[in-house]
Amino acid sequence: MRRAHLLGLGFLSPALVIIVMLFLVPVLLTVMFSFTNMSTATGISGGAYEINSASLRKLADAGAQESFLDALGQEAFVVDDAGITAVAAAYGEQFANEIGSQMLGERFTSRRDLERAFRKLKSRPRSTRDIKKAADLFKRSVLNVRFETADGLVGAVTGNGIAMTPDQQELLTRTIYTGWSWTTDNFALMTQIPYIWRVAGNTVMYVVLTLSVSVGLGLFLAITTFYLPSLPAASFRAIWFLPRILPNVIFVLMWKWLAWDTGFISSFLANFGVAPRNWMLDTDIHAWVFIVLINGMVGASLGMILFGSAIKAIPQPMLYASEVDGASRWQQIRYIILPQLRWPIMFICAYSTLSLMTSFEYILLSTDGGPGGATEVWSLMAFHTALDNYAGNLQYGLGAAMALVLVIVGILASLVYLRIFNFNDLVAKPRIEQ
Amino acid sequence: MMSSNFRAWPLFLLLTVLSLPLVTMYVYLFVDTVTDTTAGSLIPDRFTLQHWRFLWEAPETGRVSIWTVTLNTFVFAICTTLVNVSASVTAGYALSRLNMPFKRFFLGGILTLHAFPTITLIISIFLILQMIGLYNTLIGVILVKTALELPFGIWIMKGFFDNVPWEIEMAGLQDGASRFTVWWKLVLPQVQPGIAALAVFVFLSAWSEFILPQVLAPSGSAQVLSTYLSNLIFDDVKPDFNMFKSVGVFYALPVIVIYLIFNRQLMNIYGGGTKG
Amino acid sequence: MRISIENFTKSFGDTTVIEDMSLEIGDGEMLALLGPSGCGKSTTLFAICGIHRMNAGRLLFGDADVTEVSSQKRNVGVVFQNYALYPHMNVYENIAFPLKVRKESRAEIDRKVQEIAGLVHIGELLRRRPMQLSGGQQQRVALARALIRKPDILLLDEPLANLDAKLRLEMRSEIRRIQLATGITAVLVTHDQVEAMSMCDRIALMDKGRIVQLSTPKDMYENPSSDFVAGFLGNPPIAFLEGAAANGGFRLANSQVTLPVPSGIDMPGEGAPMRFGVRPEFFQPDNPLKVSGKVSFVETQGREELYDVTLENGAVLRSIQSQSAGFRLGEEVSWGIAQDRILAFGPDGNRL
Structure with missing residues (x-):
């Protein structure tokens, strides 16, 4: 490349950087966002997985089997290291060691069963209330726990002894994800808006x-x-x-x-x-x-x-x-x-x-x-949908899809104007050739 | 044009009637800031400075002082102007005069962006600023405003550079100056009026900007006068138009001063191919 | 400094403006690049000063190859057609600019500016802005700016085109005086044959990107190599008679009149088309070789009178006469051509 070329590009680069960062990238991202379901509810960074009463309802709506839902909602008592450590802190090493050596890995579906098992141990606490409390330390549930990844969630669910078919697993991770995900629904949604x-x-x-x-x-x-x-x-x-x-x-x-x-x-x-x-x-x-x-x-x-x-x-x-x-x-x-x-x-x-x-x-x-x-005009509708509405749930994805319609019209029109206003006349050759 | 063949007064009359609503609004905009009017009347009957109390009274809780907001607006407008003009001056020269690869492509791109309605991008810009942490900061708004005005600035500056005679640059090269020196010492002084016009234009545009600060920096600390005034209007249950107008006049003062000083340049740059 | 252009080719996009041109300009010589607009003379000038790059060929200043050297390092002074004075600087700053970019000392700059201002007679204008100067003064400033750093070569691009007639006359001799005083090698680009002939040692006449003749003004006027050259030089212009070779003479087209040809030329074959060129000063009442026709145009130029004579076949000869003979429009005349001064051209336009 000749020196003159470098000079030209050098002169252009500050403007180029700013324009690419805050002009071209937004155009591309408008396209990207319009294929997501981003909203205030999903947030704009990643989301998480959490089974709670709301997500169980969503699962039911999505057609999950009753038995699967019950299993997810149920509590279980699992004797694991975390529970044993907690017992050690509350009721002494001896009891904890005994649980560890005799019961590690066992699973109980109710607290009563676990209490009964504890009563057979020598170093158990004397009072019934303490045994109840100790048993509570082993209560394990996937309810109301946040998992950052789908694998974490699946691991926890199967760890609780709930068997899932691949279909159920897919349904679960898709439905209860709280973050945004890719979708092509926005354009269909748009045409369904009554007004x-x-x-x-x-x-x-x-x-x-x-x-x-x-x-x-x-x-x-x-x-x-x-x-x-x-x-x-x-x-x-x-x-x-x-x-x-x-x-x-x-x-x-x-x-x-x-x-x-x-x-x-x-x-x-x-x-x-x-x-x-x-x-x-x-x-x-x-x-x-x-x-x-x-x-x-x-x-x-x-x-x-x-x-x-x-x-x-x-x-x-x-x-x-x-x-x-x-x-x-x-x-x-x-x-x-x-x-x-x-x-x-x-x-x-x-x-x-x-x-x-x-x-x-x-x-x-x-x-x-x-x-x-x-x-209400189109651009205002996009603005209301994505950035300013009374309902409070700002639907970024849908709004971006609406804006995308305008972006496409804008780009097409700009190109047409370039034709009409005789672009070639504007590109003069430099008369200094060095 | 004055021509003795046509009479001017019918036109004068027609224009006067047509301008009456606008003039009424202008007059009341100023008069109402220093007077009170009895309800139901159109004629103000008392002089007062009450409506300007926002200048010296402590702000209501939850509101920012007008002076902070004014400072913000100045910072916003001046920074935008500086960044925009510097980038436009270099890029405009490159596109007007320098050899470079893909020049056609760059020029076409700038022209397309110049026609392109930038406001459609606000949703994705909003999300981008949130992601990179510039949401609710003045810097974010400055950068965005600069970028959105840049294609226009580059295009205008290219036009000004196009009008500088090539011979001046050629003579400079023959006199032994480098391409950069030629640009800095010989070409830039020729386009000074253009730079001034662009600077005034960008300053006014940033000073008046409403949507960008409203969406991208709505919180109090980054507020500018446009959002301050519009919040004032929207928040009030019982509108106090006299006070709104006082804030409005306060906000419009720099615009009017600039208009009076740079009248000619403004007409020139607004007439020289701008966005509607 | 001697300039050699060797096999110079220049094209813009698909159009080739100059093809395989070679030219040598001697040290201290002033050479005119003369030709109609679009003939490539300005392109040649821009190639010499380095504004344009050569697509092919070499350029030598003295013995140094400067083909790839940038404008800044060629040490060439240029006076542009519109002078290209820097409007935001006063005359002093304009002239000093070339020294300033070389970072010469203030005192040195001042001394040189005063010296050159004296040479071009603008000593009293130094504080003015270019806008406040007349065309001739701007011209002098442009010359001073081009000369101040003692360039090896001075290029002048249509330097007189923007001046009115009287100033043009004055600056013509001024530029020549300054060129001779400095002894600089100079190239003058012009479309005006009078400028070229009056100011330069030699003329390179260009047409369609080629040099068609290169010689001294006098030689080019008297011995043009083609009808193009003959037609380009001379004011009032030369008149041409169309005809063909017949019996060792020249038969006018559509006529029975046959004229003898000048001595010592190679005649083309019988019946081949020929042109005779007759300059107005060689078509006079008292020359022997008579042709008759009717005065169809009279123009009084004060000291001289210009006549057009339409011959019976419709061809027109021009005559310029100093004594006021008072011929009238429509008068039948029989004037003579100076036979040895006839310029005969063959079918291809070249001199026979």
């Missing part, structure tokens, strides 16, 4: 309406300010540029205030006898109007600037010529200005479609998908 098609429809409606407002209003602003004297033009541009750079929390706050039941619209309409209400959330239509206006104005800000600079690039004599040729203002706009804006309009449409489809900040802050899911 999923409504959300998809909302998304399309949201993109189309917002984009129309953005482009229409943006064009209108760019063209009208173009025809105004410079001072009013600059003032209007400033007014309409602010939505783009004001932090979204503040911008939405202003709208919320406008729509609140003690806010501007309510107070204003009170003069005409209209009862105060929350104008943003009282009906579905109102919610949509606000969503589209809020997002549309932000988009129009950008459109105004892009279109404005494109109009400014039109040579002045061309406009004068059209006026000399007798064009009215409308004709000038229609035949001179609009044709020059074809590319910027296409550009805005392309980029905004993609970003509107996937962005949800303004909706989250204003209606949060309400009222009653009327303004």
Whole structure:
């Protein structure tokens, strides 16, 4: 490799590292996560195996035999080294040694049997209560014990004398695992969500309406300010540029205030006898109007600037010529200005479609998908499912699957845009060849 | 454009009517922070500084002081700007001017990512930060924000470098300077306006960022102004809009100052091919 | 320093711009690379200074092979077409830059800058920014910057293209003066034949990546090796007559008129197509070898007058005359060609 190549790669590498770590890896992991059942319940690191009343119920649901469940639930008394050590500590070496030498490895299904066996020993404690307690030290159960691995669990279960068929063993380890596991169910689950098609429809409606407002209003602003004297033009541009750079929390706050039941619209309409209400959330239509206006104005800000600079690039004599040729203002706009804006309009449409489809900040802050899911869009649904819902069980896997749909659309659209916007023109050969 | 052939006042009127809702909101945003209004009225009737008391009063239990949050926001925005601009400046130059293998691939990748809606990745980023232990830290949010803005920054910087005449670099080489010296001493000074514009853009973008801190660093100690304000709004049963607006104006002040100073550069960079 | 280019080939992607070119430039010589745009002259210049790598061939400065040496180490000064002054530095800093990257001492830099500024007459401009300079002044600064570290070779890429007519005249002699004063080997890339002829010791005329003729300006003007060279040099340009060899003479196309050929040329076979080139100064009223036609164009250039004469077969001859004879448009004239000065070209365009 030539030195120049190293220099180029060296210059690129900091950016490359950051992008790979926090951009490409997330894309790949979105794919990975969407094939898991990760949720708050499973946690995101590994899980464990534990038989308890809940997992026994799950096993029953999964179709385990009654006898197998009973066996798992039962206690057993096993004379093992751990028990003997405990006895030594509580009742002296002598008793412990005697148990060790005569009974090691024996197994009893009830405490009474074990007590009876203890009574035959010479060095047993005198009181019945102590014998009971000593017997308790040998109580062994797989119930409520955490096992880190499946082998540990199986070992413990068989150690308790419960025989399992391979099928039962497989069923047991799969069902009672508390961590996440691989699954392809997310996509099926997704299609079973009752409101999923409504959300998809909302998304399309949201993109189309917002984009129309953005482009229409943006064009209108760019063209009208173009025809105004410079001072009013600059003032209007400033007014309409602010939505783009004001932090979204503040911008939405202003709208919320406008729509609140003690806010501007309510107070204003009170003069005409209209009862105060929350104008943003009282009906579905109102919610949509606000969503589209809020997002549309932000988009129009950008459109105004892009279109404005494109109009400014039109040579002045061309406009004068059209006026000399007798064009009215409308004709000038229609035949001179609009044709020059074809590319910027296409550009805005392309980029905004993609970003509107996937962005949800303004909706989250204003209606949060309400009222009653009327303004829930796909990306917000993914966000709610995985990161923020009232039920409290965040379903990372399912949410990632929902996001994956958008990721795939995003990648495809980006590739299409590369084509449209003539990628080859952008890759100029370096003119210094060393 | 002023042309005597067309009258301006009908447009002026139309725009004024259209802008009225926005202007009303702006005006009340500021006025309400220093006045009180009798319920049911639209006209404020008392001057007060009560709504700004969050600046000097001790925070309620469970809340962080506004000054800590402001400091966090500055740290977040400035670090993001620094890292992003440095990486963009080097990578943009490499893609604009230097020879390297797979250049087409890198350029296509950056352009694809530039168009790519980053917010879809938030779920997996959330999980990644949890796994590597950067969840609930400012560093994590800074890195993520930097990465997500990086394709845009690189693309913009590449555009600025593309406009520097090749002859300047050639002359530098002939004068005996190394490729690095040429970049550092001759090319970078030419793109200074571009660097400034990008820095302002990234700073504003980070300053305004809401979703990333909300999801990736929700706890009090790493809170920034956007999440602070939104928590304030969501937590309150009986909303005190005057106070929200005061916090909002406090939060928006740097944005407005920057807007007033860098108006031209901002228009330029927002107009120069950015995300919607 | 002598420059030798040996079998130089350069291609960009699939297009070969220069193929197997060889050229030798003598020590202290000023050579013009002249040709129409796209002929490969700038590519050659960029190869000499090392901005471009050669795909094949060798480049020698003196006896040293510098084919693989980087630009920085070649010690070549270049003046670019748009001067490429560093806009963020003032004139002094611009000129001092080559010394600064060599880490020369402040005092040394200052002495050299003052010296070179004196040579190119910009002593009073040192504190200005390039933006505040006129085109000619920028040109001088660019020259000073290229010369300050005493390069072995000076390359000039269309140095006068961005100047207005009057300044161009002035800088033409200035550059030549400075080149002679420093004795540096110089290569001038230009598409303007007047520049090439007036400034240089020799001209290499290039077309489609090849050198078609290499000789002194005078020789190239008087003895062009092909009709391309003849057509490229001379203002007003040479006029061509199409025709064919007939009976040891030259029969004009679509005409019965036959002209004698200049002495001492190899005639092509009977009926083979030929071209006659006649320079305007050799088509005059009082020359013996008369042809008749109608004045179809008159242009007064002040001191001289330029006429186009359309012959009966439609061909056009050009004449430049110093005395104002006052011929009118449409006037029938019968003027003569200087027979020995006719340039005869064969079917392939080469000089016969």
